[in-house]
Amino acid sequence: MHTLSKLYELDYSAWAAQTAELLRQGRFSELDLEHLIEELGDMGKSQRHELVSRLRVLLAHLLKWQFQYRRLSERWAEFEGKRWRNTLIEQRLALGYLLEEHPGLKGQLNQAIGKAYGQAVELAARESELSVETFPVSCPYTQAEILDADFYPDIE
Structure with a gap:
């Protein structure tokens, strides 16, 4: 399991902060896309x-x-x-x-x-x-x- 994906399960706030930082830095290949897509859909x-x-x-x-x-x-x-x-x-x-x-x-x-x-x-x-x-x-x-x-x- 991807490290960021594990973080999602353990500490949502830390996952969100790290995901935001990866997006700011343009490091898209390191994103936990499955959970990111799920969260964006749930927000709406x-x-x-x-x-x-x-x-x-x-x-x-x-x-x-x-x-x-x-x-x-x-x-x-x-x-x-x-x-x-x-x-x-x-x-x-x-x-x-x-x-x-x-x-x-x-x-x-x-x-x-x-x-x-x-x-x-x-x-x-x-x-x-x-x-x-x-x-x-x-x-x-x-x-x-x-x-x-x-x-x-x-x-x-």
Whole structure:
């Protein structure tokens, strides 16, 4: 087994540092290509997973805001409204940071919204105890609305 490949199994951080140094020096023949390719592929998967995950939570809260808020008692609505608003703020900030740090994800945003929406409906239905049929079949929010810090859907 190649020395760098062994290092990958024993000390990932040392492997990553040594791999980066070999790349900087142009010593490509010494690279552990199998693990390098695996890690690069996983990086993209991890970023896409985080994008879908954050969108799922954000969309579920937008849906609950729009479809459950009015059904809550006044006192409970005040509590939930603050909580939902805080979650919307947090998820939008995190999404903005993720898209800023990984601009390549911007081109995948519509696809990620499509993946996240069905999960968001399921999450919103379970958390709100509303029927899945309460919510639109496809995402009712535009990409711009989803990311807009000042957008809150009209309450139905």
